Amino acid sequence: MSIDEQRIxxxxxxxxxxxxxxxxxxxxGAIAKALGYPKHARYVGKILNQSGDESPSIPAHRVVxxxxxxxxxxxxxxxxxxxxxxxxEGVEVRKGKIVDFKRIIWYPIKRM
DNA sequence: GGCGTGACTATGG
DNA sequence: ACCATAGCCACGC
Numbered sequence: 001m002s003i004d005e006q007r008i009x010x011x012x013x014x015x016x017x018x019x020x021x022x023x024x025x026x027x028x029g030a031i032a033k034a035l036g037y038p039k040h041a042r043y044v045g046k047i048l049n050q051s052g053d054e055s056p057s058i059p060a061h062r063v064v065x066x067x068x069x070x071x072x073x074x075x076x077x078x079x080x081x082x083x084x085x086x087x088x089e090g091v092e093v094r095k096g097k098i099v100d101f102k103r104i105i106w107y108p109i110k111r112m
Numbered sequence: 113g114g115c116g117t118g119a120c121t122a123t124g125g
Numbered sequence: 126a127c128c129a130t131a132g133c134c135a136c137g138c
Contacts, residue, residue, distance in 0.1 A: 002137080029121060039120095065119080071119050075119060
């Protein structure tokens with residue numbers, strides 16, 4: 001992945017995450033795949049991690065692991081945790097996992 | 113260039 | 126359903 005590809009990838013990740021509807025969620029892998037880089041799920045996580053400082057407005061809490069776990073919960077403040085943010089928009093969470101994960105998952109559509 | 117570290121994933125028991 | 130394992134790849138040291 002070249003420097004240019006990375007730059008575009010980061011921008012597209014932010015764009016795609018912003019499109020996730022309220023009350024739905026998707027996965028790191030789905031985002032990576034939609035952008036044409038199926039092996040870069042971890043990189044998506046890293047981007048969202050640093051996006052917390054740069055663009056706090058993006059709904060990063062709507063991105064979970066492929067098993068439905070809230071793997072990024074530690075990156076959110078405890079005042080408004082990742083779980084609380086999801087519950088607040090109607091997404092049920094139990095034991096750190098999305099309850100009806102496969103039913104409410106949102107699959108991004110590649111565009112460009 | 114080697115090595116460890118992740119907001120990851122698929123697979124097998 | 127849970128846990129361990131092995132790939133995976135950018136990144137920092």
